[in-house]
Amino acid sequence: xxxxxxxxxxxxxxxxxxxxxxxxxxxxxxxxxxxxxxxxxxxxxxxxxxxxxxxxxxxxxxxxxxxxxxxxxxxxxxxxxxxxxxxxxxxxxxxxxxxxxxxxxxxxxxxxxxxxxxxxxxxxxxxxxxxxxxxxxxxxxxxxxxxxxxxxxxxxxxxxxxxxxxxxxxxxxxxxxxxxxxxxxxxxxxxxxxxxxxxxxxxxxxxxxxxxxxxxxxxxxxxxxxxxxxxxxxxxxxxxxxxxxxxxxxx
Amino acid sequence: xxxxxxxxxxxxxxxxxxxxxxxxxxxxxxxxxxxxxxxxxxxxxxxxxxxxxxxxxxxxxxxxxxxxxxxxxxxxxxxxxxxxxxxxxxxxxxxxxxxxxxxxxxxxxxxxxxx
Numbered sequence: 001x002x003x004x005x006x007x008x009x010x011x012x013x014x015x016x017x018x019x020x021x022x023x024x025x026x027x028x029x030x031x032x033x034x035x036x037x038x039x040x041x042x043x044x045x046x047x048x049x050x051x052x053x054x055x056x057x058x059x060x061x062x063x064x065x066x067x068x069x070x071x072x073x074x075x076x077x078x079x080x081x082x083x084x085x086x087x088x089x090x091x092x093x094x095x096x097x098x099x100x101x102x103x104x105x106x107x108x109x110x111x112x113x114x115x116x117x118x119x120x121x122x123x124x125x126x127x128x129x130x131x132x133x134x135x136x137x138x139x140x141x142x143x144x145x146x147x148x149x150x151x152x153x154x155x156x157x158x159x160x161x162x163x164x165x166x167x168x169x170x171x172x173x174x175x176x177x178x179x180x181x182x183x184x185x186x187x188x189x190x191x192x193x194x195x196x197x198x199x200x201x202x203x204x205x206x207x208x209x210x211x212x213x214x215x216x217x218x219x220x221x222x223x224x225x226x227x228x229x230x231x232x233x234x235x236x237x238x239x240x241x242x243x244x245x246x247x248x249x250x251x
Numbered sequence: 252x253x254x255x256x257x258x259x260x261x262x263x264x265x266x267x268x269x270x271x272x273x274x275x276x277x278x279x280x281x282x283x284x285x286x287x288x289x290x291x292x293x294x295x296x297x298x299x300x301x302x303x304x305x306x307x308x309x310x311x312x313x314x315x316x317x318x319x320x321x322x323x324x325x326x327x328x329x330x331x332x333x334x335x336x337x338x339x340x341x342x343x344x345x346x347x348x349x350x351x352x353x354x355x356x357x358x359x360x361x362x363x364x365x366x
Contacts, residue, residue: 012278015359017268021260021282022353104253139253142289168289171348197336204322204337204345 025143028107032146036129041072042230043129045145047169048153049162050135053179055083056213057153057222058130062090064216064223065128072122073130074113076105083132092130093122104139105131107146128226137162141169149174149229152206156180156187160194167202174206175225181212254294257354258302264356265308274364277311281358285351286320295354320351 020026036043048054055075062071073094075083078101087094097105097113110131114120123129131147133140152173154162157180163170170176176199184190196208209225211218261282269275284292292315299313322331324339325347331337337346 011362011364013272013361013363015268015361017264017356017359019264019356020353021257021264021356024260024263102253102256104256106256138289142253168287171287171352200336200338201334202337204325204347 022142022144025107028111029144029146032107032110036123036146036148037231039124039126040231041123041126041129042149042226043131043145043147044226044229045131045133045140045147045150046153047133047137047140047150048135049137049155049158052135052153052155052158053213054132054135054153055086057177057179057211058087058092058132059090060211060213060216060219061130061223061226062087062092064219065226066091069127070122070125071128071130072119072126073132074110074119075132076109076134078102078134087132093119093126095119099134103134103136104143105133105145106143110145127230137166137169141166141172148231151175151177153177153179154195156184156190156192156195160190160198163195163198163202170199170203170206173203174229176203176206176208177222178208178210179213181210181217182215254290254298255302257290257295258298261299261356262302262306262308265359268359269361272361272363275361277308277359277361279312279314279360280308280356281314281316281360283316283318283355283357285318285353287348287352288354290354292317316357318351321349322346323349 046054058073065071071092073087073092074097075087075094076097076099077083078099081096084094084096095113095116097109114123131145150173152169154176156178178195192210199206199208209218209221211222265277284290296313296315303309303311320333322337323329323346324331324342324344326342326344327339329339329341331339331346
């Protein structure tokens with residue numbers, strides 16, 4: 001019986017659902033997270049505008065951690081494999097996820113790219129797996145990818161009010177990395193204190209670091225943060241399936 | 252524009268919910284959009300209008316409601332106003348988003364064939 005308008009039409013029903021439209025993605029992300037933990041690999045979902053310096057940050061990370069940590073990355077872009085090629089040259093095992101028209105990565109895309117044996121083995125043996133998301137300050141924010149931490153790269157040239165304009169991107173960030181610090185002397189209107197204050201109004205928990213991939217300033221603090229966020233081998237779940245055991249339909 | 256992807260998720264959820272009701276005709280979908288869900292309601296509606304044409308939801312109206320964001324202290328549950336520093340002025344603890352952070356399919360209205 002219709003309980004909406006009281007019309008008495010018995011063929012009309014109202015079904016209560018109350019489910020998030022991201023439930024399926026969240027479920028797939030939880031599955032990925034379980035595999036990442038089992039492999040003891042720390043996964044960073046690196047987001048930010050096009051040109052914020054995400055790839056340059058990872059290149060600087062590779063220089064800083066060369067010989068001490070095994071780095072893996074996937075790079076999401078609408079077109080070209082340029083970023084992954086740069087990361088490969090920097091010594092990171094890297095693959096491209098070409099999204100075509102899609103403006104973000106979803107958990108399913110991460111799962112699919114891990115079917116490649118080279119990447120899967122590298123993640124299995126890796127210390128850090130960076131997911132360089134599609135350059136976009138809006139869409140990637142709401143998709144869980146099974147990451148250990150969300151990191152937003154925000155370049156000083158983008159302006160101090162970007163956190164206030166794009167609050168969804170910043171609200172779930174564990175860390176905001178302010179990039180292109182070497183340009184600060186040329187940016188008369190940019191105040192680091194103002195950016196930090198704006199971040200604190202949209203993100204309850206984000207730490208903030210300032211770096212220059214060009215000069216190397218601040219990179220040590222960034223790699224220290226990465227080390228502090230590492231998933232220890234002790235946290236690996238006993239008995240959970242290992243990444244290399246993922247079948248062609250791993251979910 | 253990730254709204255198209257969310258519409259696909261909406262269609263899949265409706266299909267799942269109506270699986271036990273073969274031949275059901277959907278009349279309306281009630282979707283709640285949080286202020287900080289990262290969804291533009293107008294883009295979401297436009298994507299819905301494009302996607303429903305000719306499909307099983309062709310006759311289903313999309314009813315959107317808005318849910319404002321609400322922050323609370325993660326320890327003492329005191330309300331924390333939007334636009335302020337997102338930490339409790341009493342405890343110093345970080346705020347927690349309690350409402351308005353997601354997009355939900357709340358309700359489906361449908362006509363069901365009785366056998």
